[in-house]
Amino acid sequence: MSTPLIVTRQLAKSYELGGHVVHALRGVSVEIAAGEFVAVMGPSGSGKSTFMNLLGCLDTPGSGEYLLAGERVSGLDRDALAAIRNRRIGFVFQSFNLLPRTPALENIALPLLYCGVPAEERERRAAARLAEVGLAERGHHHPAQLSGGQQQRVAIARALVNDPVLILADEPTGALDTLTSCEVMALLQQLNAHGMTVVLVTHERDIAEFAKRVITFRDGAVVEDHAVEWPKDAAAMAEELRTAQQPRPGALA
Amino acid sequence: MNVLASIRIALRALRINKLRSALTMLGIIIGVAAVITMIAVGSGAQQRIEDQIKGLGTNLIILMPGSTTAGGVRMGAGSRNTLTEEDGYAIQRDIPGVQASAPTLRGTGQVVGGSGNWSTVFYGVTPEYFEARNWVVAEGKGFDMADVTGAAKVALLGDTVARSLFGDADPVGQVIRIRTVPFTVIGVLERKGQSLGGQDQDDVILMPISTARKRVLGQGAGRLRTVGSVSIKVRDGEDMKEVEGQIRELMRQRHRIQQDREDDFTLRNLSEVLATREESSRIMGLLLAAVASVSLLVGGIGIMNIMLVSVTERTREIGLRMAVGARGRDILTQFLVEAITLALIGGLLGIVLGLGGSLAIGHFAGWPIHLGMEPVALSVGFAAAIGIFFGFYPARKASLLLPIEALRYE
Numbered sequence: 001m002s003t004p005l006i007v008t009r010q011l012a013k014s015y016e017l018g019g020h021v022v023h024a025l026r027g028v029s030v031e032i033a034a035g036e037f038v039a040v041m042g043p044s045g046s047g048k049s050t051f052m053n054l055l056g057c058l059d060t061p062g063s064g065e066y067l068l069a070g071e072r073v074s075g076l077d078r079d080a081l082a083a084i085r086n087r088r089i090g091f092v093f094q095s096f097n098l099l100p101r102t103p104a105l106e107n108i109a110l111p112l113l114y115c116g117v118p119a120e121e122r123e124r125r126a127a128a129r130l131a132e133v134g135l136a137e138r139g140h141h142h143p144a145q146l147s148g149g150q151q152q153r154v155a156i157a158r159a160l161v162n163d164p165v166l167i168l169a170d171e172p173t174g175a176l177d178t179l180t181s182c183e184v185m186a187l188l189q190q191l192n193a194h195g196m197t198v199v200l201v202t203h204e205r206d207i208a209e210f211a212k213r214v215i216t217f218r219d220g221a222v223v224e225d226h227a228v229e230w231p232k233d234a235a236a237m238a239e240e241l242r243t244a245q246q247p248r249p250g251a252l253a
Numbered sequence: 254m255n256v257l258a259s260i261r262i263a264l265r266a267l268r269i270n271k272l273r274s275a276l277t278m279l280g281i282i283i284g285v286a287a288v289i290t291m292i293a294v295g296s297g298a299q300q301r302i303e304d305q306i307k308g309l310g311t312n313l314i315i316l317m318p319g320s321t322t323a324g325g326v327r328m329g330a331g332s333r334n335t336l337t338e339e340d341g342y343a344i345q346r347d348i349p350g351v352q353a354s355a356p357t358l359r360g361t362g363q364v365v366g367g368s369g370n371w372s373t374v375f376y377g378v379t380p381e382y383f384e385a386r387n388w389v390v391a392e393g394k395g396f397d398m399a400d401v402t403g404a405a406k407v408a409l410l411g412d413t414v415a416r417s418l419f420g421d422a423d424p425v426g427q428v429i430r431i432r433t434v435p436f437t438v439i440g441v442l443e444r445k446g447q448s449l450g451g452q453d454q455d456d457v458i459l460m461p462i463s464t465a466r467k468r469v470l471g472q473g474a475g476r477l478r479t480v481g482s483v484s485i486k487v488r489d490g491e492d493m494k495e496v497e498g499q500i501r502e503l504m505r506q507r508h509r510i511q512q513d514r515e516d517d518f519t520l521r522n523l524s525e526v527l528a529t530r531e532e533s534s535r536i537m538g539l540l541l542a543a544v545a546s547v548s549l550l551v552g553g554i555g556i557m558n559i560m561l562v563s564v565t566e567r568t569r570e571i572g573l574r575m576a577v578g579a580r581g582r583d584i585l586t587q588f589l590v591e592a593i594t595l596a597l598i599g600g601l602l603g604i605v606l607g608l609g610g611s612l613a614i615g616h617f618a619g620w621p622i623h624l625g626m627e628p629v630a631l632s633v634g635f636a637a638a639i640g641i642f643f644g645f646y647p648a649r650k651a652s653l654l655l656p657i658e659a660l661r662y663e
């Protein structure tokens with residue numbers, strides 16, 4: 001196998017808070033190959049988000065090394081990190097983070113604005129991604145006019161618009177109900193089936209079981225890392241939930 | 254990120270907080286409007302003085318009788334009748350640097366003619382007067398020395414007098430009565446407008462000096478041929494000071510004034526007076542513009558304030574933009590464009606208000622207004638500069654945020 005997409009070596013990060021030091025990460029070394037679907041789990045405060053922010057080049061590590069597709073990322077300057085976020089990584093957040101009062105299409109096209117794609121091309125690509133997440137008719141709706149699940153799908157379309165190599169999702173289902181969560185997970189599974197690498201943070205075991213590999217954190221370190229033999233099928237589960245919610249035809253008769 | 258996209262983002266952001274944007278702009282609107290209005294009023298005043306200098310000629314000297322001392326109290330200039338018609342002719346004859354020297358008698362009286370009557374000022378003058386005071390005959394003709402010798406009852410009307418008596422009809426050839434004496438109108442003078450003191454210079458009648466003396470003012474033939482003043486125009490290229498000195502010398506000789514005695518006449522160089530006034534009106538204009546700029550500065554600070562608020566409010570938005578690939582300079586551009594847009598829209602509205610205000614002042618207060626392109630261009634430039642200057646700090650602050658901290662901001 002070729003070089004893994006993600007390699008971290010002794011990645012550490014600590015914060016100073018009022019005189020005493022919080023070790024959010026204490027030397028994390030993992031490798032993630034292209035095409036994997038990884039769920040990161042662990043109790044609150046165990047460093048999952050910190051780890052994800054480092055993978056996403058949103059934050060810089062205190063020490064250790066991070067290689068993305070063989071390229072050493074730690075040590076790059078702000079603009080180079082911005083370019084990596086722009087072209088290689090797609091983010092999905094728990095709170096969606098869509099721009100308010102801005103149509104869905106423009107939200108999706110946002111990353112393209114920062115790499116010089118002309119307006120028509122932006123619109124075309126955004127519309128294509130919106131159709132892929134099943135919201136083709138909602139292009140001109142503002143976030144406030146969409147449900148939570150729809151907003152998250154728009155956010156996923158935005159993450160995909162610049163053809164990244166990696167999707168990072170920090171608790172993408174944290175604000176959604178079970179059915180909508182399943183739908184979002186189905187979308188991520190479908191992307192992964194087409195070869196996209198997905199790293200997902202969750203503290204729900206149900207959600208983690210949709211992934212192919214689960215890494216567990218405790219106190220800023222990896223305590224468990226195992227493959228899931230039979231990942232659940234999110235699309236099938238969503239279908240099941242939908243039929244269960246609908247009143248059975250003839251049940252009243 | 255291109256500028257067009259930045260402008261669209263800026264306009265959306267400004268639309269979201271309509272009232273706030275409008276109030277922020279108000280500072281710039283008032284500032285720019287004030288600057289434009291003040292400059293229009295200031296340069297209008299200056300323009301008028303310049304016009305007057307042109308109308309007067311830049312090389313006019315007025316010779317007037319001197320002051321008298323009565324019981325230790327000095328009376329004003331012209332309180333003694335020491336100046337004669339012959340003094341005026343002598344200056345014309347003996348001083349080569351003088352282009353025209355015109356002795357003048359002044360009087361006031363009621364004029365009847367055409368469809369009405371009018372109270373006005375008349376001057377008895379010689380033909381040189383037209384040259385000395387830059388009067389142009391608009392219709393009809395002027396008079397010559399023969400009319401002066403013969404004390405012809407002919408008159409030229411100033412524009413105001415002509416209009417008051419005859420309306421739109423042609424006064425040339427008509428008969429009018431000045432203090433009951435019948436005159437034939439032989440010409441109408443070209444308009445000059447207001448004088449320095451705001452007097453209407455066109456409210457005037459000109460006639461031969463001899464006619465004024467004998468037929469209207471009724472001074473006997475035996476008396477000294479005194480005059481009120483002599484208007485002297487110095488030839489172009491001559492040194493005003495030098496010619497003034499020659500006139501003084503000649504007058505002292507003619508009036509037989511001893512070495513140790515004071516002049517019994519006064520020489521006034523009107524263009525100098527005007528130059529001083531021009532200077533002071535220029536300084537006044539600058540002062541007004543400076544005061545107006547202060548309000549522009551206050552408007553700029555308002556923009557900075559709102560931009561700082563906006564950056565703080567939109568910290569998460571900034572974090573998100575950074576997360577999807579915006580570089581520091583993209584964020585800087587975005588907020589700078591927003592500040593400039595705010596300032597420029599305010600600036601343009603301010604220009605409209607300023608131009609309207611200037612025209613209104615010109616119309617209702619009757620002040621002279623001068624609207625040039627420069628203050629407009631200056632204000633636009635100034636507004637943009639304010640946007641850049643006061644927008645830069647908040648924009649830079651935004652661009653230096655760390656992506657993760659901005660995203661986490663609450």
Ligand SMILES: Nc1ncnc2c1ncn2[C@@H]1O[C@H](COP(=O)(O)OP(=O)(O)OP(=O)(O)O)[C@@H](O)[C@H]1O
Pocket residue numbers: 015016017022023024042043044045046047048049050051203
């Ligand atoms: N900006 C910060 N300043 C100070 N301490 C921080 C900061 N960010 C995180 N921490 C600390 O680092 C540790 C790890 O935080 P992190 O957000 O990675 O946890 P997490 O695993 O994502 O938890 P959760 O499941 O609750 O989201 C925590 O103890 C937290 O208090």
Ligand SMILES: [Mg+2]
Pocket residue numbers: 048049050
């Ligand atoms: Mg977290």
